[in-house]
């Protein structure tokens with residue numbers, strides 16, 4: 001078996017690590033506390049679970065984690081295996097939540113199944129694994145310190161010698177079991193012998209004969225007594241029958257006396273009944289006669305003469321029928337009267353409606369006519385107004401006839417006059433200004449002349465232009481004044497013309513308005529005239545309608561009267577029918593009374609007849625009773641004569657005696673029978689005992705056979721037990737011999753020292769070291785380093801013995817050594833390297849050594865470095881490349 005790979009998550013100081021492991025020698029190195037041992041522990045935990053680690057499951061989980069996973073891949077016997085264990089913290093404790101082993105033949109789950117499978121694969125349990133393959137740190141002395149017994153158990157277990165011990169124990173158990181059964185059987189046999197002896201001592205056959213003789217005698221006695229008991233019973237019976245007969249006779253006489261008395265009183269009762277019946281008959285007959293007289297009277301009162309009940313019924317039916325017919329006719333008439341009356345009512349209502357319609361139509365007509373009158377008056381007024389408007393217009397047209405232009409040009413005309421006037425006024429203003437200037441010029445010249453100097457140059461005006469023009473200027477003033485006068489006259493004329501033009505314009509506007517007004521009034525008049533005509537037509541129509549409705553109402557009223565008359569005549573008919581019906585009812589009552597009387601008379605006659613018959617039967621009954629009374633008296637006399645008192649007394653004496661005897665004999669027989677039962681039981685008992693004796697003898701024979709067989713079985717089991725013990729001793733001796741040889745060989749290899757000659761391992765696994773001078777030494781007495789070497793040798797020897805096996809190659813796990821160099825000096829560390837090499841030579845496929853000692857590195861095929869990060873306190877694993885680098 002080789003480990004191939006180990007994956008860790010949160011296992012102790014490892015957060016997440018993965019290590020692949022190879023064949024050959026692997027050295028895991030690192031400083032103290034870096035996590036080397038934890039790696040090995042993880043492998044061990046993967047294989048064997050919680051039992052394989054120190055402390056609890058919780059301790060194995062990293063301090064700050066809640067769950068942990070360890071996975072181990074390994075090869076074994078050519079197959080690949082994968083083991084996974086997952087542990088989770090649940091509350092206060094940790095639990096294994098997953099445990100799976102994948103094998104080439106399938107998957108194994110559940111902790112117990114997986115562990116069983118591993119134990120079977122490796123042929124060792126956790127403790128055997130520790131003893132053989134996994135040398136835990138600090139346990140180097142374990143094998144030395146163990147007692148020989150413990151050592152023996154350990155080595156026997158590893159070599160599977162324990163199985164033989166188991167078989168031996170089983171054989172011993174079987175032997176003990178057989179012994180137990182054999183003892184039981186022997187005890188049973190002794191008991192049987194005792195029982196048989198007891199029974200034979202009892203002389204059972206003689207007892208049986210005595211009992212049978214007594215039983216015969218007893219039976220004869222019982223038979224005789226039973227015969228005389230039969231005779232006594234017969235005597236008793238005949239006496240009892242005689243007594244019974246007399247008893248019956250006495251009873252009969254008593255009964256007869258009683259019957260006679262009853263009959264006599266019955267006869268007296270019947271006689272009284274007959275008398276009262278006669279009385280009743282007389283009363284009923286009298287009543288019938290009275291009723292007959294009443295009937296005769298009733299018949300005389302009616303037209304009905306026959307005193308026959310059927311004829312009366314027939315007549316009643318006839319009358320009933322007539323009454324029925326009349327009722328029907330009354331009903332018919334009543335309906336008819338109702339129909340006519342309601343018709344008259346309807347017609348009257350209709351006439352009323354028609355009249356109301358007529359009145360309404362007339363009223364409407366009158367209203368319309370009043371409206372027409374008013375409308376006509378208004379129409380007249382409007383026509384007058386129209387005429388006066390026409391006159392006013394005519395007057396205005398005449399006024400316009402004087403106008404200088406046509407009516408539609410008047411406005412233009414006024415505007416042109418206006419323009420002309422404005423122009424004239426402007427020209428006048430110009431003239432006026434010119435004139436004023438001219439006058440000023442003249443006046444200035446005149447003032448200069450007076451002063452004699454020119455106003456402009458200050459020189460003398462004589463001869464200056466200003467003075468020379470004065471005459472021209474005076475002429476011009478005159479011309480301008482006359483022109484201004486003419487212009488002012490023209491303005492005056494134009495103003496008059498303008499006033500007239502304005503007057504014409506106003507007149508024309510007034511005419512326009514009048515004409516418009518005239519047109520409006522004319523169209524109003526026309527509309528009104530049309531309305532008046534329409535209203536007149538409507539009034540006419542209403543009047544015609546009113547006349548028609550009136551006429552219609554008249555004829556409807558006539559129809560109503562006819563209906564009323566019809567209703568009245570129907571009512572009269574009803575009255576007549578009612579009185580006719582009253583007469584019929586009266587007649588019916590008479591006939592009913594007659595019928596009742598007829599029934600009554602008949603009933604009374606029947607009652608009289610019934611009473612008479614009853615009276616007769618009472619008389620007959622009494623005759624019969626008298627006859628029976630006579631018979632009974634005869635029978636009583638007869639019985640009394642035949643009664644014999646002496647015979648009765650004899651019979652009573654016989655009965656007493658017989659009864660007494662029977663009592664006695666019964667008690668006697670009872671006792672005898674009891675005795676007979678006892679004897680029969682006793683005989684049965686003796687016979688049973690005889691049978692039992694036979695059975696006991698048969699059983700004894702069978703038991704003797706069984707005991708013989710058990711004795712030989714016991715011998716066999718004892719032989720078998722001895723054989724297993726011998727075999728184990730022999731096998732162990734052989735192993736011990738080989739182990740001793742290998743131990744010496746290994747010890748020689750690792751510890752070259754002149755002090756020790758050899759090591760002895762005896763059959764009881766007692767270890768002794770012999771010094772050169774032949775003195776023995778307990779391994780305890782060796783030095784610390786010697787002990788470590790001794791122990792290593794012993795382990796390697798065991799490992800070799802195992803791996804070579806008793807019968808061929810056994811499946812050995814990797815050889816794991818944890819810190820084997822402690823206590824060793826450097827010389828012995830080199831020896832250790834040699835030991836490891838020799839183990840490889842002996843065919844150990846995988847050796848894993850944990851050490852912080854650099855010296856061991858030389859022996860490594862593969863080097864694994866473990867480091868702990870000082871800040872996180874978490875370890876990591878690294879395959880170091882130093883293998884090649886090192887010498």
Ligand SMILES: Nc1ncnc2c1ncn2[C@@H]1O[C@H](COP(=O)(O)OP(=O)(O)OP(=O)(O)O)[C@@H](O)[C@H]1O
Nearest residue numbers: 012013032033034035036037038059060061062063
């Ligand atoms: N549950 C845990 N969580 C975290 N760290 C843990 C846990 N259990 C143990 N450790 C730590 O793991 C570290 C490694 O211990 P281990 O015995 O594997 O070291 P080592 O390399 O074998 O040392 P030495 O050379 O002294 O034998 C220890 O320092 C310990 O404190």
Ligand SMILES: [Zn+2]
Nearest residue numbers: 033036037137
């Ligand atoms: Zn360690």
